[in-house]
Amino acid sequence: MKSASFVSSADLSGLLVRLAEKAELWVPAPEDTAPHRVTFRPFQAGMDLDGHRLPVTSPKKLLFPQGEELLRFRTGRSSCEAAMETVLLEESADPRPTILFGCRPCDARGFVVFDRAFLQGPFVDPYYKARRDKNLVVSMVCPGPDAACFCGAVGSHPADTQGSDVQMIPVSEGYVLHALTEKGQELVRHLENAPSQAQEQEARHVWESARRSVENVVSLMDSAPHFRKRFADAAFWRLHTERCFSCGVCTFLCPTCYCFTITDETDGVQGQRLRSWDACMFHHFTQEASGHNPRPTKAERFRNRVGHKFSYFAEKHGHPACCGCGRCLRHCPVAMDIRAIVRAMGETEDVHA
Numbered sequence: 001m002k003s004a005s006f007v008s009s010a011d012l013s014g015l016l017v018r019l020a021e022k023a024e025l026w027v028p029a030p031e032d033t034a035p036h037r038v039t040f041r042p043f044q045a046g047m048d049l050d051g052h053r054l055p056v057t058s059p060k061k062l063l064f065p066q067g068e069e070l071l072r073f074r075t076g077r078s079s080c081e082a083a084m085e086t087v088l089l090e091e092s093a094d095p096r097p098t099i100l101f102g103c104r105p106c107d108a109r110g111f112v113v114f115d116r117a118f119l120q121g122p123f124v125d126p127y128y129k130a131r132r133d134k135n136l137v138v139s140m141v142c143p144g145p146d147a148a149c150f151c152g153a154v155g156s157h158p159a160d161t162q163g164s165d166v167q168m169i170p171v172s173e174g175y176v177l178h179a180l181t182e183k184g185q186e187l188v189r190h191l192e193n194a195p196s197q198a199q200e201q202e203a204r205h206v207w208e209s210a211r212r213s214v215e216n217v218v219s220l221m222d223s224a225p226h227f228r229k230r231f232a233d234a235a236f237w238r239l240h241t242e243r244c245f246s247c248g249v250c251t252f253l254c255p256t257c258y259c260f261t262i263t264d265e266t267d268g269v270q271g272q273r274l275r276s277w278d279a280c281m282f283h284h285f286t287q288e289a290s291g292h293n294p295r296p297t298k299a300e301r302f303r304n305r306v307g308h309k310f311s312y313f314a315e316k317h318g319h320p321a322c323c324g325c326g327r328c329l330r331h332c333p334v335a336m337d338i339r340a341i342v343r344a345m346g347e348t349e350d351v352h353a
């Protein structure tokens with residue numbers, strides 16, 4: 001089966017129009033009212049893609065919406081057993097097929113973290129699975145990391161293919177597309193032009209230079225022992241988190257954070273069960289009904305965020321729950337830098353003395 005294709009720059013918008021007829025198509029594009037901000041947006045004909053700036057928001061909302069209805073319910077007394085309460089459930093509708101087009105490899109890799117949590121644990125999340133099954137990810141080799149990016153430190157690189165169905169590689173006059181999965185082959189098979197030998201050669205060169213561009217970064221892959229060593233070092237966590245004011249921006253923008261809360265909204269005998277994003281950086285996230293809070297301070301909450309990403313998850317799955325996109329550094333209002341804190345965990349000197 002055909003597994004590579006070439007799309008010229010001039011033909012790209014035509015391809016997007018065709019894809020938008022088949023599925024809900026999301027692309028990185030400047031916002032109409034704030035063109036300095038790129039976000040993932042539903043495609044409309046005439047829209048310009050921006051593959052050069054990392055979108056402010058991550059694409060996780062496609063598969064894990066910020067708020068979603070899980071089901072509707074209606075309660076009432078059973079007619080035959082007077083003491084029994086009946087609950088009638090109505091599942092939410094099937095999600096529409098979606099295509100995420102032109103994201104960076106770090107964002108595609110974010111879905112690998114989601115897959116481990118929502119598909120590969122003891123329980124499968126049916127809402128995430130339904131969306132994931134109907135989603136196709138077309139990533140593009142990264143045009144170049146900025147000062148906040150650190151994919152190379154977390155076992156990835158700017159040409160990573162993990163989490164993608166198709167990878168686009170920019171070449172002189174357009175893009176070479178490589179199918180990576182069966183779903184990806186389905187897309188590539190319908191494209192007309194195969195890449196020439198020269199285009200494939202150029203694509204290989206672009207891919208290899210992107211991969212090698214982060215070869216010398218300091219790795220954060222083996223941070224779990226450092227985290228365990230620092231766990232009880234309250235002064236270390238206080239020092240490194242004193243600026244944080246628990247706004248949760250880092251977690252909401254993060255493509256690998258998946259904490260949520262569930263609430264029921266009722267109106268008489270009927271209602272909806274809703275799922276919404278939540279964040280371990282919020283004080284009330286671990287607040288128990290008794291009033292006890294096992295993580296009452298921001299130092300304990302930030303320690304949990306670091307520990308989850310670089311120790312608990314990493315030891316269980318073999319890689320951190322972080323794709324190095326750098327959003328949490330770029331957009332934190334007080335410039336907290338998670339990679340500097342993870343590095344500091346391994347420093348031998350007593351940093352807080």
Ligand code: SF4
Nearest residue numbers: 244245247248250332
């Ligand atoms: S974005 Fe910065 S200030 Fe806000 S919770 Fe995260 S680390 Fe703290």
Ligand code: SF4
Nearest residue numbers: 254322323325326328
């Ligand atoms: S922790 Fe920060 S760098 Fe890592 S995936 Fe989340 S937002 Fe990106």
